Amino acid sequence: MDNELKSLRDQIAVVGVGTTAYGSFPETDDYGLGAAAFKQALDDSGLEKKVIDGLLVCRVPYYGRMGEMLGLDPRWTMSLPPHGRMSGMAVIEAMMALHCGAADYVALIYTNIGRSRRMNYGGEETGFWDPWGFTSPGAAHAMMFRMHMEKYGTTTRQLAEVSVAFRKHALLNPDAVMKKPMTIEDHEESRPIVEPLRLFDYCLINDGAVCMIMTTKDRAKDLKQKPVLISGIGAQESFSEASISNFALDFWHGATSKAGAEAFAMAGVGTNDIDVLLAYDNFSPTVLFTLEGLGFCGQGEAGGFVEGGTLALGGELPTNTDGGHLSNSYMQGWALNIEAVRQVRGDCGARQVKDCEVALYAQATPCSRAIVYTAG
Known part of the structure; x- marks a missing residue:
């Protein structure tokens, strides 16, 4: 790893x-949702709005309109496309802006109106190259x-362990969408969507928004909340094999392992140090690949690894403690970063991981990212 990084x-x-x-909020739009999340984050930080001089938006139609609605005049801005991998990229880009002095306080806002507007995530609306119409x-x-x-x-029963653990966590999260208990048998008996995946292997498309506010460690010292530090970051693209966005012959193992190793080395931690894992779970198999x-x-061993409640609270590796994309809501990784911060703060109530000091957010995709959050 580069010493400067x-x-x-x-x-x-x-x-x-x-x-x-x-949920479904047809009465509002991207900007209204983004403004609500921003206000909550600003109140959470105790900062005055006038100090926010950096604005990063994702899945927001126009960053200028978002800034206008919030009453901001930032000196650094960035607008990212609506891909889930951007939830990792955004945090890293904001870090760089803060480090070089392009901004002092950056608000990162993600919005989604996929449920009320009937977003399909496939078909003619896709902008990716997908051979044979495989969108x-x-x-x-x-x-x-x-x-x-x-x-x-x-086996699919092993895969069910992922969905069942996350549903248990959602039952402990007052804000999660799914509130009906689930068993492995419920998973196995749910209707097939694309075999071998079933209904409970798919994420939940909803309207909603997320906001994070970031600054330097020195500026964070005297603020309302105990700061959560970013101790390690890792990134690896894997375009040479294929640019197909949702398929890889190696299950994204190469990219994910490189991103994870880089983040671990920077933070000075290993897998045994991780108190809670927040794994991108647009579909349940992604968690196994992660x-x-x-x-x-080991590669090929995730099915056996998750058996017996490994990923549930009280298990060896509590994962997606807010319910994740499968049972909380699909905010394309952004809400998982929020959960990482709240777990390290100790703010998660009934779903809190005891003595949580190190949280890892990770994406297994062609553009893998890993972020280690620690107590300040």
Whole structure:
């Protein structure tokens, strides 16, 4: 790892977080949701609005309109496309802006109106190159999991452990969408969507918004909240094999392992130090691929690793303690970063991981990212 990048360890902090309710809100729009999340994060931080001089938006139609609605005049701005991997990229980009002095306090805002506007995440609306019209992300993940089953003997009952653990966590989260208990049998008996994936293997498309406020460690010292430091970051693209956005023959193992190793090295931690994992779970198999890529288990061993409640609170590796995309809401990784911050703060109530000091956010995608959050 570059020494200059490593010098950023513990120099940037998250000082405010906010989330809206999740559901169907046809009466508002992207900007209204974003403004609500921003207000909550600003109140959470105790900062005055006038000090926010950096604005990063994702899935917001126009950053200028967002700034106008919030009454901001930032000196640094960035607008990112509506891809889930941006939830990791955004945090890293904001870190760089703060480190070089382009901004002092950055608000990162993500919005989604996918439920009320009937977003399909596939079909003609996709802008990706997808051969033979294979535009369904769910179908691509189903094919990847079928490969995992055939190659390693992984079963759908093992896969069910992911959805069942996350549903248990959602039941403890007052803001989560899904509130009906689930068993492995419920998972196995749910209707197929694209075999071998079933209903409970798919994320929940909802309207909602998320906001994070970041600043430097020195500026964070005397604010309302105990700062949560960013101790490690890792990134790896994997375009040379294919630019198909939702499919990889190696289950994104190469990219995920490199991003994870880089973040671990920068933070000075290993898999045994992680108190809670926040794993991008647009579909349940992605969690298995993430566990293998990060080295929590060997390649092909994730099915056995998750058996017996490993990912549930009280288990070996509590994962997606807010319910994740599968049972909280699909905010494309952004809400998982918020959960990481809240867990390190100790703000999660009934779903709090005891003595949580190190939280890891990770994405297993063609553009893998890993972020280590620690107590300030």
